[in-house]
Amino acid sequence: MTKKLLFEVIVVAFIGLFFVQTSIAVNPNWKQEQEQGFKELGVKPGEVYNAENWQGIEKALPRSVVEWVKKGEFTIKIGEMKYDYSPDKLYEGWSMANKGKYAIGDRDQVILAASGKAPDYIQGDPFPVIDWKNDPKAGSKIMHNNSLRKMMGGSTMYEFGVLWVSDQGLDRAMYAENYLYYLWNRPDGKPVPNPQKVKRFEMTCIKEPFDLSGAAMLYHYWLDGSPERFVQYIPALRRVKKMNVTDRSSPFFGTDFSNDDTQGYAGQPESMEWKVKEVKHILIAMPKWLCEEPDICEKLPGGGWVTPAKHKLEFGFDPKYKNEKYNIPWMPWCVNWVPRKVYVIGQYAKDPYYAYGDQEIWVDVDSNMVFYKIVWDKSGEYWKTLVLTFNAESWENGNRLSFNAQAFYVNVDDKTHHASIALGNQIFNNRELKAYINWPKNNPRIFKDEYMATMGR
Amino acid sequence: MRRGKRLVFMSVLIALLSIAFTGTGFCFLNLDYKVAGHVMNQTVIRDLDGFQTGVLNDTDVIQVRNELKFDLTMRPKYVIEPNLRLDKVFIRYRGAYDAIFDLVNRYNQIPNSVRGAGNSRYDLGLDDVIYENDLREAFADIAYQSSGGFFTNMRLGRQIVQWGEAGLFNVVNQVNPQDLSIVRNFQNPEDLAAPIWIGRMDISSPPFGMVNELSLQLLYIPDNRPTIFGPNYAGGVAPYGLGVPGVNVYQNDVSSDMGNPQFGARVGLSAGRIKTYFYYFDGFYNNPALDFSDIGIGTIWLDHPRYQMYGVSFNYDSPRGFILRGEGALHDTVPFTDFGDLTGRGYTGHKVYEALIGVDRSFFSTYGFPGAGGTPLSTSFEVHYKHVDDWDYDRVLRNGAKENNYGVTFVANTFFMHGSLLPVVALWYDFHGVLLTSLSADYTPNGLLFFKIAISSSYGNKSASYSPIVSTINSSEVSLGIGYRF
Numbered sequence: 001m002t003k004k005l006l007f008e009v010i011v012v013a014f015i016g017l018f019f020v021q022t023s024i025a026v027n028p029n030w031k032q033e034q035e036q037g038f039k040e041l042g043v044k045p046g047e048v049y050n051a052e053n054w055q056g057i058e059k060a061l062p063r064s065v066v067e068w069v070k071k072g073e074f075t076i077k078i079g080e081m082k083y084d085y086s087p088d089k090l091y092e093g094w095s096m097a098n099k100g101k102y103a104i105g106d107r108d109q110v111i112l113a114a115s116g117k118a119p120d121y122i123q124g125d126p127f128p129v130i131d132w133k134n135d136p137k138a139g140s141k142i143m144h145n146n147s148l149r150k151m152m153g154g155s156t157m158y159e160f161g162v163l164w165v166s167d168q169g170l171d172r173a174m175y176a177e178n179y180l181y182y183l184w185n186r187p188d189g190k191p192v193p194n195p196q197k198v199k200r201f202e203m204t205c206i207k208e209p210f211d212l213s214g215a216a217m218l219y220h221y222w223l224d225g226s227p228e229r230f231v232q233y234i235p236a237l238r239r240v241k242k243m244n245v246t247d248r249s250s251p252f253f254g255t256d257f258s259n260d261d262t263q264g265y266a267g268q269p270e271s272m273e274w275k276v277k278e279v280k281h282i283l284i285a286m287p288k289w290l291c292e293e294p295d296i297c298e299k300l301p302g303g304g305w306v307t308p309a310k311h312k313l314e315f316g317f318d319p320k321y322k323n324e325k326y327n328i329p330w331m332p333w334c335v336n337w338v339p340r341k342v343y344v345i346g347q348y349a350k351d352p353y354y355a356y357g358d359q360e361i362w363v364d365v366d367s368n369m370v371f372y373k374i375v376w377d378k379s380g381e382y383w384k385t386l387v388l389t390f391n392a393e394s395w396e397n398g399n400r401l402s403f404n405a406q407a408f409y410v411n412v413d414d415k416t417h418h419a420s421i422a423l424g425n426q427i428f429n430n431r432e433l434k435a436y437i438n439w440p441k442n443n444p445r446i447f448k449d450e451y452m453a454t455m456g457r
Numbered sequence: 458m459r460r461g462k463r464l465v466f467m468s469v470l471i472a473l474l475s476i477a478f479t480g481t482g483f484c485f486l487n488l489d490y491k492v493a494g495h496v497m498n499q500t501v502i503r504d505l506d507g508f509q510t511g512v513l514n515d516t517d518v519i520q521v522r523n524e525l526k527f528d529l530t531m532r533p534k535y536v537i538e539p540n541l542r543l544d545k546v547f548i549r550y551r552g553a554y555d556a557i558f559d560l561v562n563r564y565n566q567i568p569n570s571v572r573g574a575g576n577s578r579y580d581l582g583l584d585d586v587i588y589e590n591d592l593r594e595a596f597a598d599i600a601y602q603s604s605g606g607f608f609t610n611m612r613l614g615r616q617i618v619q620w621g622e623a624g625l626f627n628v629v630n631q632v633n634p635q636d637l638s639i640v641r642n643f644q645n646p647e648d649l650a651a652p653i654w655i656g657r658m659d660i661s662s663p664p665f666g667m668v669n670e671l672s673l674q675l676l677y678i679p680d681n682r683p684t685i686f687g688p689n690y691a692g693g694v695a696p697y698g699l700g701v702p703g704v705n706v707y708q709n710d711v712s713s714d715m716g717n718p719q720f721g722a723r724v725g726l727s728a729g730r731i732k733t734y735f736y737y738f739d740g741f742y743n744n745p746a747l748d749f750s751d752i753g754i755g756t757i758w759l760d761h762p763r764y765q766m767y768g769v770s771f772n773y774d775s776p777r778g779f780i781l782r783g784e785g786a787l788h789d790t791v792p793f794t795d796f797g798d799l800t801g802r803g804y805t806g807h808k809v810y811e812a813l814i815g816v817d818r819s820f821f822s823t824y825g826f827p828g829a830g831g832t833p834l835s836t837s838f839e840v841h842y843k844h845v846d847d848w849d850y851d852r853v854l855r856n857g858a859k860e861n862n863y864g865v866t867f868v869a870n871t872f873f874m875h876g877s878l879l880p881v882v883a884l885w886y887d888f889h890g891v892l893l894t895s896l897s898a899d900y901t902p903n904g905l906l907f908f909k910i911a912i913s914s915s916y917g918n919k920s921a922s923y924s925p926i927v928s929t930i931n932s933s934e935v936s937l938g939i940g941y942r943f
Contacts, residue, residue: 164875164904171877172904196664209904210493210942213528220669227776229669229730236647238619242732242772242780250819250833254876302537353778355821355833378821418875441538445602449727450661450672454598454610457528457547 026092027366030084037281037339038080045336049076050326060283060339062362062372064385064414073328076283079291079336085392086366088401091152094124094189102126104137108270109225110144118224121191122148122184125368132276132343139274139345142363147269149368151182151200152402153393155304155442158435160406160424162255163315165330167417170317174212174253175431178405179203181442187400192444197223201447202266205455212253214456217243218447225270231449235456240449249355256384256411256420263406264361264370264388265347275346282362283337284371285389287311287407287426291336294392294401295425297437304439305395307425309432313408315421330410330419335389341365342372356383369403384413391425395437405435489534494527494550497940499909503696504933508914513935517563519696520936521556522639524589527943544600544610553589555639557696566692579708581638581688586695589639594652606663617650618657618676620723620736622770622782625866625885626841628811629736629768629786632676632721634743638687638697641913641934654680661725669727676721681711683761684743691755700928701757709748709758711741730775736768736786746792749803762806764790779818786811793845797854808846815839832872839866856922863888864925877901885926890918893926901942909938 027033038044041060049057051072058066061076068074087095102119105111110126112119119126125148127141135141157179164171181201183194202219206212214235221228230243248259248267260267289295289311297305316324316331324333347359357380362372373386387410390403408423424433445451501520504513529548558564569582596614603609621629636651656679661672687695689706699706711717719740726733745759768786775781790806798805819833843862850859865888870881878900885893897911914933921927 164877166875171875171902174904196669207491208493210495210528211901211907213493229774236645238617238647239622241622242774242782247819247833250821251872251876254832254872254879256875302535351778353819353821413875416875420875445606445608445663448608448661448670449725449732450610450659450670451608454544454600454612454659457530457549457594 026089027084027086030081030086030366033341034081034339037341040281041283041339043078043283043339045078045080047078049078050074057283057337060281062282062360062374062385064374064382064412065372065387067414068328068412069326072326074331075324075326075333076337077335078283079286079288079338081286081338082292083294084366085286085290085340085364086401087149087152087368087403088399090189090400091124095128096124098122098124098126099128104140104144107225108137108140108273120194120197120223123189123191124185125149130343132279136275139276139343140269142276142343142345142368143265143269143272143274146265146363146368146370147199148185150263150404151185152187152400153395153404153435154182154187154438155440156180156404156435156437157439157442158405158424159433160422161428161431161433162252162257163421163423164255165315165317165419165421167329169329170315172209173429174206174255175208175433176204176206179205179442179446180404181444181447183444187396187438194223196220196444198444199223201444203447203452203455205452206253215253216452216456217259218449218452220447221268225268227271228268231452233449233452233456238453238457240453249349256413256418257409257422258355261373261386261409261411262422263390264363264373264386271350273348273350275348277344277346277360279341279343279365281339281341282372284340284342284364285332285335285387286338287313287335287389287391290389290392290407291338294394296398297393297395300436300439302440304441305393305437307391307393307435307437309426309434311426313423313426313428315410330412330421332387332389332408332410340371367403381415383415384411386411391435393425393435393437402437404437487534488531490529490531492527492529493943494525495907495940495942496523496525497907497938498523499936499938501696501934501936504914504935505931507916507929507931508933509916509919509930512933518557518561519934520639521560522553523556524551524553524940526551540603541601542599544598546597547594548592549594551589551591551593553639555587558583558587564693564695567688567690567695579683579685579710581685581695583688583695586638586687586697608659608661610659612655612657612659615652615654615680616657617647617652618655618721619646619650620734620770621768621784622772622815623784623813623841624815624837624839624868625883626784626811626813626839626864628784628813628841629738629766629770631738631740631743631766632678634682634684636685638685638695640697651682651685653678653682667728669729670725671727672723672725674721674723674725676719678719678721678740679713679715679717681713681717681719681741681761682743683708683710683741683759684745703755704752705756707756707758708745709760711761731771731773733769733771736766736770738766738768740764742790742792746802746804747794749796750801752803760792760802760804762790762792764788764806779816781814781816783814784812791845793848793855794857795855797851807848810844810846811842813839813841832876834869834871837866837868841865850923859889859923862923862925887917887921887924887926889921889924889927891921891924891926891930892916893929905942907938907940907942909936909940911936911938 054069103113125145132138162174199221204217206215216233295307314334316327317329342362357376357378360374361370369390375383377383389407391407412419499522503519505515531546567583569584596616599611601609618632633650656677658675686699687697689698691705722737724735741761748758748760766788770784772782788809791809792804795805817837819835821833841864848860866885868883880898883895893915895913901907915929
């Protein structure tokens with residue numbers, strides 16, 4: 001009897017190990033949850049919704065997106081995920097080890113629960129368990145997790161484009177590079193020296209068009225959550241100019257994006273108040289190829305991983321969609337809409353000079369990425385909606401899965417009926433936009449005013 | 458001099474090649490290069506007595522300039538990035554043809570070589586303003602990243618170095634002279650600066666204590682170039698000449714060679730919300746001192762005496778939503794026109810103290826400004842003070858400046874039409890009673906095609922000879938541009 005039991009335990013353990021090795025999923029119930037999503041929303045893969053049957057997805061999308069469908073601007077094709085779109089097991093392990101270790105301080109910063117002091121280093125999500133119904137700081141905790149999740153790929157450089165799109169078509173384009181170095185959440189789990197007490201460095205360098213090329217921006221995000229340092233290199237002046245952090249909410253080079261719109265919210269979680277309103281299933285936009293599998297990154301000879309950039313990002317301004325009945329130039333035709341469970345979180349700026357009024361972000365429960373952001377102006381009038389998609393990158397030979405950068409974001413200003421699109425990681429206009437993950441070229445030494453100036457001219 | 462330059466050029470080239478093929482740099486994979494630029498036409502209409510006496514009632518077209526400008530940026534891509542490496546090579550070319558000199562006869566008297574062959578490089582002739590064929594900038598960056606966190610960059614070649622925090626005043630910004638031969642003040646600072654050959658080294662430290670970054674910049678400048686003006690010949694003055702009819706105005710060049718260089722140094726310190734720089738410059742005064750020694754033979758010389766500048770600048774990022782910035786400098790011998798000068802040159806050197814304080818602030822309305830799509834109105838306000846030491850203003854002998862001089866500037870801009878339209882307003886009020894205004898708008902419907910309009914005009918006391926902007930009252934300008942970026 002004992003022998004039999006031992007045999008069964010070993011067999012079960014082997015089967016378990018097999019699944020652990022072949023899958024990096026952390027949510028074993030993801031398929032059932034997706035089915036539950038279809039059931040709750042009353043939609044099925046392959047269905048198409050547009051101005052003729054918009055009522056069918058009325059409860060599955062933000063109000064503004066439903067209006068776009070109703071007006072005949074958006075066509076929603078339902079799809080399904082074929083894999084677990086959530087972080088890898090290694091990351092999940094780090095996160096779970098943080099249970100009870102951290103708390104939220106008086107400035108909404110992360111503190112050590114035991115001592116009340118600011119942590120020098122965090123690995124994994126600081127708040128792996130969220131009690132969104134009873135914890136008044138749940139929103140803040142989710143956004144701190146979100147800020148850590150974005151660091152999963154370690155030092156990253158991604159090439160990206162920003163498009164200005166009017167209801168008549170594509171107006172113009174800008175191309176740039178974004179350099180990121182994260183001192184928390186190191187990919188190997190090992191902290192690096194951090195004498196400046198920085199959480200992350202970020203540097204953006206504009207490459208095209210000619211009148212903007214050479215401009216660059218550098219951010220230092222401090223460990224204690226105090227307002228970040230923001231400087232800009234202005235090539236026409238050949239000077240590094242100090243910028244006020246309030247400028248994070250003003251338009252990024254005249255686009256519909258502000259700096260803070262990157263990844264849904266790129267600022268410090270401490271600078272906002274967050275309130276979870278509800279948790280529900282909704283439809284999110286997911287690039288068709290990402291529904292099938294994550295991007296399989298290639299190893300670089302000098303270290304690091306690079307995304308393959310082999311799929312085309314296509315939008316309504318492409319001539320091939322000009323005969324589509326329900327279309328607008330910023331309609332993303334390269335996506336399916338899949339059910340996901342999200343936190344709906346109210347976002348309120350503490351800075352009275354912040355340009356936006358109330359905001360609402362919809363954060364995916366499993367991946368913790370922001371898939372919608374809705375912005376009201378300071379008078380309380382609805383202003384704009386961002387639809388965000390995040391590339392899933394499989395690297396370290398399939399052992400890691402991260403969501404560092406956008407596939408694309410569409411930001412629609414409904415007051416002026418104009419949009420901007422940020423894109424990366426794939427092909428646009430015959431241009432390969434790649435992301436370099438855990439890239440050794442990014443190191444703290446390059447995130448300096450003087451180095452930024454040499455990146456310009 | 459030409460031989461010396463060639464030697465420097467060859468040495469730099471050999472050094473770059475050596476770095477690229479040394480043991481650590483041999484992993485040079487390939488070269489990532491990018492070309493971008495524009496072609497544009499700019500037409501300038503000048504109101505010859507200024508808007509103060511009637512808007513566009515007495516006009517001449519003074520420029521029909523067709524310009525090609527492009528940048529070539531080359532960056533080596535390394536498989537494994539070496540600590541010592543060639544980081545970048547940058548070349549900017551500008552070529553132009555100004556058709557106005559072929560369309561009208563009024564400039565025909567200006568010769569192509571105003572002083573004959575073999576004379577000053579900086580006394581422009583007619584050819585120099587009709588055609589431009591200039592490799593404006595050409596430099597290479599050689600970077601070294603030490604394992605200790607120090608970053609060193611050597612930038613060798615023809616380049617532009619801008620110092621300080623000021624917008625419309627040059628308090629500590631003394632390295633590159635201005636090229637005023639084809640444009641006015643208020644233009645793009647990059648186009649206004651005359652690039653010069655500089656050996657430049659920037660070193661920045663890793664953070665320590667409260668300090669984010671300590672930096673040092675050293676400049677060795679063998680290229681002694683003065684502020685450049687359009688041709689000014691006894692028989693005629695080009696549109697952007699100094700404007701002394703009947704008199705030849707010649708540059709009194711300072712020799713440019715390795716034995717007669719200018720030097721500059723800048724130390725920077727960044728800690729918390731404040732960043733400050735200290736400056737030292739030992740060079741030749743770029744702006745001209747009018748030397749009347751040869752006025753008897755119809756010639757005014759533009760002298761450029763040697764001087765030193767000691768300066769400081771800072772910026773502070775206030776948690777209340779604005780940037781406070783400032784500059785201060787002591788220039789030890791600045792020349793001022795002084796007909797009481799006993800040497801007969803007509804100018805004397807004086808210490809000049811300058812200070813500037815500025816505030817940058819963005820203003821948001823409920824939903825941006827009308828049509829601006831949420832874009833704030835960005836504003837800058839500056840107050841400038843200049844004191845000329847040991848100076849006794851005299852209405853006849855010393856009327857070019859006063860002992861104490863005050864000015865304020867205000868600049869505002871915003872984006873309309875989602876960044877397609879950029880209007881800018883700039884005002885400069887000199888407390889001697891002159892107001893200079895500049896209104897401009899750039900419109901780019903698709904990011905490639907662009908249109909520009911700029912209007913500059915001044916108003917006030919025409920007899921305030923001591924105001925630095927008084928001469929602009931009599932020549933308001935409207936410039937119209939159209940171009941295409943690639």
